[in-house]
Amino acid sequence: MGAPLEHITVYTAAHIHTMDQGRPDASAVAVSNGRIVSVGSIESIEPWLRRYPHSIDDRYSDKVLMPGFIDPHTHLRLSGTYMGLEYVGPIESAAPDGLRKGLPTRDAVLNQLRALAAEHSNPDVPITAWGYDPASQSGHLDRDMLDQVSDTVPIWVIAYAPHIVYVNSPMLELIGVDDDSVGHGIGRYPDGRLNGWFVETEATARATRPVADMIYGPDSGRAAIDRMGAVAKAAGVTTTADLVWGMADGFEPEWEDHASAMSEGTLPLRMFMIPFEPKLVREFGDDMLDFLASKTQQGDDRLNTHGVKYVNDGSYPSMTLVMNEPGYLDEDTAHTGEVPWENMVERMLPFWKAGVQIHSHANGDRTLDMTLDTLEALQRIHPRFDHRFTVEHYCLSSPSQARRLAALGGQASVNIYFVHFRAQLHADHGFGPDRSEATARLGSLERARVPFALHSDFNLVVTPLSPLLAAWCAVNRIGADGETVLAPGEKISVDSALRAITIDAAYILNRDDRLGSIEVGKHADFTVLNDDPYQVNPNDLRDIEVHDTVLAGESTN
Structure with missing residues (x-):
């Protein structure tokens, strides 16, 4: 049972896009104790208002509300x-x-x-x-x-x-x-x-x-969180995940920096800390799962652990990812990650058996083949349902790989920004025109019915942090020249793109039961926009201004 309802606040809006497909539209949302009490109109939520003290907050009456944006892969x-x-x-x-x-x-x-x-x-x-x-x-x-x-x-x-x-x-x-x-x-x-x-x-x-x-000098981590937290808030992000927890300063110092920033109000987000597996193994050995369990118990709805992260090849912009034939245009600068590929099943198996969600970095299509082989081997050794094994980045791929990922029950967290900011550059630097044009094949994932989200990897790649810009890239696939549409068959709809930064991003993080849509009982996290992304020209998605964010029912401005 939750805390008793002592007071309800009702936010009104010009339009609320709930991202609940059964009840997609509303004009008012009632919140209390950080959770959503009811969604609909002032009239429809009246049974709640008759029973409890309440106030009507019209500050967003001319704005558009959406679920708080979720970027499931950052490095703030x-x-x-x-x-x-x-x-x-x-x-x-x-x-x-x-x-x-x-x-x-x-x-x-x-x-x-x-x-x-x-x-x-x-x-x-x-x-x-x-x-x-x-x-x-x-x-x-x-x-x-x-x-x-x-x-x-x-x-x-x-x-x-x-x-x-x-x-x-x-x-x-x-x-x-x-x-x-x-x-x-x-x-x-x-x-x-x-x-x-x-x-x-x-x-x-x-x-x-x-x-x-x-x-990594004294207080540098905390100062970094304060700076980058402000960037994320301005972009409308209310939830994100750190995908290399522990790699820089260690698990406890990095956790404490986030906890102190939240307690002092400089990080108005929910943060999920995903440990970097090689550091976790080196530091805790056979006790690694016990450590994660203890941190999960220590965490709460704002700051907690989630999953485990593997880095299996290099970088798209640095041109160190691993590709299938014919390989690189010029010198082959590919590199694999720290864990040898032949050891991958053995390294992932303890987490797989323990039910820990695996996030596996794969930029190149050869790395993706290895990742799919690994997932298949894990399923044969210890079959699982709803494992949500996630391929991170998913930059270079083929339609057949999307179908295989679907057959294995996997999902993808995709860096779509590269389509606009990098693909045309790499047509002549590194990858060649075919693979570069088809970077981030969202259309293939959607046709194969693979769940996917959009992420930024901010700020470790040469792209900004802006979920609405990510949606724009996914819908339009316009290259850096501002004109060329790259692999038009890989475009997705506005609705699919917006789901990929809200409810489907929550699914990727296994938090869709409490985040990602404006539904009764979920966290009252909203992104407040000056325009309606469903009504503007799709070419103008990236120009929509974020007015505010609401975290646990409270404005962050």
Whole structure:
């Protein structure tokens, strides 16, 4: 039984889209104790109003209400810490001291690093920079290029999609590697020399140890959450999930940063912490499931654990994902994740048997094949219903893979932003025109009846955080040139796109019983819009302004 109803607040609106297909439209919603009491009109909810003290709140009477937007895959804390570093990315980016301009080319980046090295007063302290994008900035950096910038000052540059760290020779010495070193993801030139690349989590963690105190300094995580929480709220997000909990500063510090931000009102969201499996295994071993159970007990409706995350290949923008034939246009820069593919079934099986939802990162279509093989093997060993095994990103795929995912009972959380922001770029950089045009095949998923949601991966890829922009990308599939429609058969309807940022996103996180639609008994989380996404021209979806969000029945403004 819930708390007794002492007072009901009724929010009125010009239109309420409930995302409940049986009762899709309303003009009033009654809330109490953070939950929805009734949905309909002032007249239809009158039986409740006769029985309990109530007030009518008309502040949104000329607005449109939707369920609070859900982005099921972000990295608010981790990405926010990078914003304190020197910025060398291609697009304008927010920073603690205001907006920073982008650098259009690799030469511009190298010149910026030269200027920083010239002004650097202590050669023992590395220069740390963030945001490099090899596809849009004329190719990868490497050790020899960075040695030409400085062969005395250590230089450490992490890509915008932080699957690659680039360093120079002095930084290699600080990291403690040489030509005889071995390890997954340590890059080399064709002659065997170290090329200054550290690719994927095991290698990037190794490269980051000497600069960890600079990047993850005291209070940096909490400051990052405060900054990024404000960005998410402005975009209308009321629920999200951190998909690499524990990877940066550890499980407890990262949990406490989120808890304190919520208690002090700077993170007006619900947050689900999804642990990074390699870190969980290293830190807790056989006790990993007990640790997750204890944190679930500690958590609540605002902050809690959820599932487990595997990273199985590289990045779409960094061009390190793993593809099937014919592979990359030029040099093959693919990398797998930290867990060897041949060990994947063994590593996932304890979580699978325990009923823990698995989130499996797969950007490339070859990685997707491996992921589907793994899911099939898990089902054969220990059959399960409603497991909600989720493929994360789902960038490069085929219609046959969508059908196979459906047959195995899986689902997808898809980064649709790449269709607009990256696909045309990668037609000639990395992936070729066919795969690039068909990035994020939502139409194929829908035809195969695979549940899917839209996510941003914010801010670890060169795209913004905006669920309405994600919906616009899904509905229109317009390339970066503003004209070309990419793979028109992969478009989806406005209704499907809006479901993918509300009720279907809640389903992906296994929270559709309490989030994602405006239904009696669910959390009273709403996104308040200035225009109606069902009424505007689909080309104008991304231009709709978010007026406010409501969390647990209270305005966050």
